[in-house]
Amino acid sequence: MVRVKSRYLLCEVNVSDRSQLLLLDDRAVAAAVKAAVARIHGDYGAALCSIRFNVKYVNAHTGTVFLRFPKRCYRLLWSALPFITSVEACGQKIPCFLNCLHVGGTIRTCQKFLIRYNKQQLHRMLPKCKNKEEEEQIRREILNCSLKGGNKEGFEDGSESEEDEEE
Amino acid sequence: MSVFMDLNLSYSSDKSRLHSLIESAAHLGFSTVAINYVFEPTAKKKQEIPAPTPINELIDQLPIVQGRSRPIRVLNRLTVVMSDSSHFRPSSPEYRCFDLLAIQPTTEKLFHAACMMYDVDIICISVTEKLPFFFKRAPVNGAVDRGLVFEVSYSASIRDATMRRYTIANAVSLMDSCKGKNVILSSAAEKPLELRGPYDITNLGLLFGLSDGDAKEAVSSTCRSVILHAETRKSASGIIYTMKSCQQEAPPAAHRLQTEGKHNSTESVRLVGGDSRCAGTLEVELGMNGDQ
Numbered sequence: 426m427v428r429v430k431s432r433y434l435l436c437e438v439n440v441s442d443r444s445q446l447l448l449l450d451d452r453a454v455a456a457a458v459k460a461a462v463a464r465i466h467g468d469y470g471a472a473l474c475s476i477r478f479n480v481k482y483v484n485a486h487t488g489t490v491f492l493r494f495p496k497r498c499y500r501l502l503w504s505a506l507p508f509i510t511s512v513e514a515c516g517q518k519i520p521c522f523l524n525c526l527h528v529g530g531t532i533r534t535c536q537k538f539l540i541r542y543n544k545q546q547l548h549r550m551l552p553k554c555k556n557k558e559e560e561e562q563i564r565r566e567i568l569n570c571s572l573k574g575g576n577k578e579g580f581e582d583g584s585e586s587e588e589d590e591e592e
Numbered sequence: 593m594s595v596f597m598d599l600n601l602s603y604s605s606d607k608s609r610l611h612s613l614i615e616s617a618a619h620l621g622f623s624t625v626a627i628n629y630v631f632e633p634t635a636k637k638k639q640e641i642p643a644p645t646p647i648n649e650l651i652d653q654l655p656i657v658q659g660r661s662r663p664i665r666v667l668n669r670l671t672v673v674m675s676d677s678s679h680f681r682p683s684s685p686e687y688r689c690f691d692l693l694a695i696q697p698t699t700e701k702l703f704h705a706a707c708m709m710y711d712v713d714i715i716c717i718s719v720t721e722k723l724p725f726f727f728k729r730a731p732v733n734g735a736v737d738r739g740l741v742f743e744v745s746y747s748a749s750i751r752d753a754t755m756r757r758y759t760i761a762n763a764v765s766l767m768d769s770c771k772g773k774n775v776i777l778s779s780a781a782e783k784p785l786e787l788r789g790p791y792d793i794t795n796l797g798l799l800f801g802l803s804d805g806d807a808k809e810a811v812s813s814t815c816r817s818v819i820l821h822a823e824t825r826k827s828a829s830g831i832i833y834t835m836k837s838c839q840q841e842a843p844p845a846a847h848r849l850q851t852e853g854k855h856n857s858t859e860s861v862r863l864v865g866g867d868s869r870c871a872g873t874l875e876v877e878l879g880m881n882g883d884q
Contacts, residue, residue, distance in 0.1 A: 439616070464753075500798060503792075504795050504796055504798050506792060507750065507793070507796050508750055510785070523792075524788065524789035525789055525791045526791075
């Protein structure tokens with residue numbers, strides 16, 4: 426058996442107002458990507474985008490998104506992503522842009538990268554803490570978020586730790 | 593590994609907007625950005641070249657770059673939009689305040705002159721209109737030999753569908769003649785939401801007709817070579833760099849080693865390579881009592 430190959434793009438949704446991120450869901454992101462591909466690459470792009478394109482994971486708190494593209498045309502589809510300027514979710518238009526952080530062959534490598542990345546974000550946030558308790562909490566989270574357990578646990582760690590930093 | 597740079601962030605007098613622009617660039621992982629002042633002379637009257645605001649006045653604490661432990665580096669850049677050859681004043685003292693000097697020619701003659709003669713670093717390609725001329729091989733090759741680079745900015749193409757067509761068409765016709773070498777991709781962003789991440793820009797190069805390697809160089813190593821080119825522009829044949837250490841009324845062209853006129857000035861001379869790599873300064877007393 427030869428397995429069907431895909432590429433997973435780990436993207437970060439950047440918005441000016443972080444509270445709007447909570448409105449995100451996978452269907453909204455998928456619709457925005459499909460619309461952008463159809464706008465840039467026309468019918469051909471839309472056709473390619475309809476085969477094995479999928480939004481695998483959305484974290485509304487940190488604004489991270491996993492997109493799956495078929496491997497043979499992922500560069501073409503990726504080149505349409507910079508032209509996304511807004512995502513329409515819950516009847517609201519959220520002005521945002523997608524920033525690709527990592528491209529992986531399996532979802533596992535993307536997850537590993539995301540955990541490392543989120544840990545880095547915590548390190549960046551540490552000097553900005555306002556009081557001692559917050560600092561202590563973040564320090565604890567940094568120690569927590571190493572990938573010891575199974576995949577699932579790692580995921581939760583990654584998302585949870587980033588939530589704390591929003592405070 | 594090379595670092596990413598974005599050599600075009602539009603200047604706005606609104607400080608908070610500029611601040612958020614720089615912050616967002618640092619978050620995306622750009623280690624060097626340049627703030628762009630556009631100077632568009634009109635035929636009627638002489639206009640003042642805008643003076644750059646010093647970086648430390650603009651922003652008090654520079655944000656740390658994503659994935660690195662260094663603060664972001666911010667440069668000043670001037671773009672002269674030329675429609676007549678008198679608009680560019682070579683060796684004008686105002687140009688020396690800027691780290692980078694760019695030119696945007698609007699006619700074929702000026703494009704030819706900019707490529708072959710003018711002492712600038714960047715030639716901007718217009719992205720908001722259909723090109724009035726073709727890129728000929730000869731001037732483009734001349735520019736590549738002299739170490740100039742061509743700039744394609746992408747934020748206009750994000751704003752509007754017609755601009756996108758112009759941007760892609762102009763970029764592709766440029767790549768035909770320069771074969772993807774000496775091209776930089778920059779944002780020209782006015783708002784933080786118009787910036788894109790470095791990997792996205794690299795992939796966007798695919799649409800502009802760049803190959804994989806060239807597209808990556810367009811956001812990293814070519815930008816670095818522009819900055820080095822700009823540094824050598826300020827120096828005598830790229831080896832000696834002088835700066836004035838005494839306040840005296842000397843002609844502004846005193847950075848040439850052959851100083852003219854009657855004046856005594858101390859100039860510290862040093863080897864070029866940036867402030868960080870300077871091995872030491874050498875004070876030279878220039879006592880010229882010539883009778884010119």
